[in-house]
Amino acid sequence: xxxxxxxxxxxxxxxxxxxxxxxxxxxxxxxxxxxxxxxxxxxxxxxxxxxxxxxxxxxxxxxxxxxxxxxxxxxxxxxxxxxxxxxxxxxxxxxxxxxxxxxxxxxxxxxxxxxxxxxxxxxxxxxxxxxxxxxxxxxxxxxxxxxxxxxxxxxxxxxxxxxxxxxxxxxxxxxxxxxxxxxxxxxxxxxxxxxxxxxxxxxxxxxxxxxxxxxxxxxxxxxxxxxxxxxxxxxxxxxxxxxxxxxxxxxxxxxxxxxxxxxxxxxxxxxxxx
Amino acid sequence: xxxxxxxxxxxxxxxxxxxxxxxxxxxxxxxxxxxxxxxxxxxxxxxxxxxxxxxxxxxxxxxxxxxxxxxxxxxxxxxxxxxxxxxxxxxxxxxxxxxxxxxxxxxxxxxxxxxxxxxxxxxxxxxxxxxxxxxxxxxxxxxxxxxxxxxxxxxxxxxxxxxxxxxxxxxxxxxxxxxxxxxxxxxxxxxxxxxxxxxxxxxxxxxxxxxxxxxxxxxxxxxxxxxxxxxxxxxxxxxxxxxxxxxxxxxxxxxxxxxxxxxxxxxxxxxxxx
Numbered sequence: 001x002x003x004x005x006x007x008x009x010x011x012x013x014x015x016x017x018x019x020x021x022x023x024x025x026x027x028x029x030x031x032x033x034x035x036x037x038x039x040x041x042x043x044x045x046x047x048x049x050x051x052x053x054x055x056x057x058x059x060x061x062x063x064x065x066x067x068x069x070x071x072x073x074x075x076x077x078x079x080x081x082x083x084x085x086x087x088x089x090x091x092x093x094x095x096x097x098x099x100x101x102x103x104x105x106x107x108x109x110x111x112x113x114x115x116x117x118x119x120x121x122x123x124x125x126x127x128x129x130x131x132x133x134x135x136x137x138x139x140x141x142x143x144x145x146x147x148x149x150x151x152x153x154x155x156x157x158x159x160x161x162x163x164x165x166x167x168x169x170x171x172x173x174x175x176x177x178x179x180x181x182x183x184x185x186x187x188x189x190x191x192x193x194x195x196x197x198x199x200x201x202x203x204x205x206x207x208x209x210x211x212x213x214x215x216x217x218x219x220x221x222x223x224x225x226x227x228x229x230x231x232x233x234x235x236x237x238x239x240x241x242x243x244x245x246x247x248x249x250x251x252x253x254x255x256x257x258x259x260x261x262x263x264x265x266x267x268x269x270x271x272x273x274x
Numbered sequence: 275x276x277x278x279x280x281x282x283x284x285x286x287x288x289x290x291x292x293x294x295x296x297x298x299x300x301x302x303x304x305x306x307x308x309x310x311x312x313x314x315x316x317x318x319x320x321x322x323x324x325x326x327x328x329x330x331x332x333x334x335x336x337x338x339x340x341x342x343x344x345x346x347x348x349x350x351x352x353x354x355x356x357x358x359x360x361x362x363x364x365x366x367x368x369x370x371x372x373x374x375x376x377x378x379x380x381x382x383x384x385x386x387x388x389x390x391x392x393x394x395x396x397x398x399x400x401x402x403x404x405x406x407x408x409x410x411x412x413x414x415x416x417x418x419x420x421x422x423x424x425x426x427x428x429x430x431x432x433x434x435x436x437x438x439x440x441x442x443x444x445x446x447x448x449x450x451x452x453x454x455x456x457x458x459x460x461x462x463x464x465x466x467x468x469x470x471x472x473x474x475x476x477x478x479x480x481x482x483x484x485x486x487x488x489x490x491x492x493x494x495x496x497x498x499x500x501x502x503x504x505x506x507x508x509x510x511x512x513x514x515x516x517x518x519x520x521x522x523x524x525x526x527x528x529x530x531x532x533x534x535x536x537x538x539x540x541x542x543x544x545x546x547x548x
Binding site for chain 1: 387458528533534538541
């Protein structure tokens with residue numbers, strides 16, 4: 001059995017204090033040995049932007065200092081590092097996450113597909129779609145989605161169909177419904193799922209958001225392998241066997257991928273508004 | 275507020291004893307007043323067919339005596355009746371369910387899309403796809419799926435996208451993972467969900483299946499409104515407001531239908547086998 005180790009870092013970014021946030025993340029993983037390390041959404045900048053101009057000030061390209069920081073971390077830990085950041089690309093601004101593989105020349109960048117609340121004012125909708133990073137060296141295929149993507153079964157589904165063994169989900173979750181749904185994402189797709197949520201709260205312009213913590217790693221049966229408290233910084237670690245996610249059969253006659261009947265799913269890709 | 279009442283009938287069909295099963299169902303709903311009554315999968319015949327020939331002997335057309343029985347029940351109770359049955363149509367055999375609207379000349383027939391275990395030997399895969407029955411008189415749109423369809427988020431999703439307020443799910447569930455996933459089906463689609471599972475067990479050719487009961491009705495937030503025990507016959511009833519399922523917005527900026535980004539979901543309708 002070839003297992004790998006996933007680490008999920010729950011922490012409390014401070015809004016606008018990028019240098020401090022990077023230093024804190026460095027400190028939290030100092031003694032971590034893992035194959036994959038997952039940080040929360042927008043972990044470098046904090047979350048609750050009010051305007052596009054605010055994002056423009058804080059955002060950086062996928063070749064900027066945050067990307068360099070996480071690349072150095074990936075090299076030092078010899079781990080895949082997944083971390084949310086505010087990305088500037090030309091005139092566009094994205095709520096994005098880096099997937100840094102130590103051996104790869106460039107990081108992958110996933111741009112959040114489904115925008116939540118004031119992100120719609122501050123960011124552009126992601127244009128990368130869903131993709132999977134296949135790391136033959138570590139023997140694991142990693143599929144990123146970000147926070148509110150959880151609400152759409154299509155997100156995790158498309159990642160699984162592209163071969164994800166582990167779905168990694170940097171998050172800044174402010175509601176709690178996800179706790180009922182994340183296990184389903186693991187079960188329905190027969191994949192591992194690592195949710196790196198942030199803790200703490202942010203008050204901007206008299207509106208306060210409280211982030212719900214409880215970061216968790218789920219196995220392919222939706223069981224919680226390890227979970228964090230509702231508040232506070234914490235590093236979760238556990239071992240998983242990616243090959244368990246690749247066997248989609250659960251009896252002699254059923255396989256949750258080949259049992260799909262896509263000819264009856266056409267409505268899923270037609271735009272329908274209510 | 276215009277609420278309607280759903281009734282879910284959990285009972286224990288006896289294999290091959292159609293007459294007895296119909297009589298028992300009649301008895302169970304004798305004092306029920308409801309707008310929708312949902313019975314389990316294959317409730318007229320029992321479940322654990324071993325061969326196609328066995329099904330051929332037990333199956334009947336959608337104009338047969340079982341359909342007539344449920345039509346009479348729908349007229350008597352002035353309720354939409356949903357009930358699983360073994361359907362023969364020409365040379366084809368389907369694990370199907372009737373959706374009988376008292377005012378409609380014909381019943382709708384949904385043929386199970388995703389076949390479980392030995393159903394693959396005994397039945398043809400359903401060719402109807404997913405559809406929604408819209409009943410303006412009762413003010414409710416009902417979308418049927420059957421048992422193992424739960425495992426595929428596409429099923430409930432396609433029903434919601436076609437306007438289902440309530441997903442009705444006749445079932446003969448022999449595992450328990452569905453209990454973690456059904457609430458997610460309600461939450462992700464913002465719909466009510468009524469699962470009519472059967473109880474008891476069936477032993478055929480030295481293989482025994484035990485059905486897990488715990489039929490349940492979920493609200494749009496995935497909360498259990500009412501649930502049955504793991505064994506035994508029971509009629510669940512509760513009131514729901516279908517209009518709550520039609521408002522897909524949950525804050526000033528987010529709506530779980532219009533937030534979908536189908537341009538990134540194309541993999542869902544491409545056939546992919548592992």
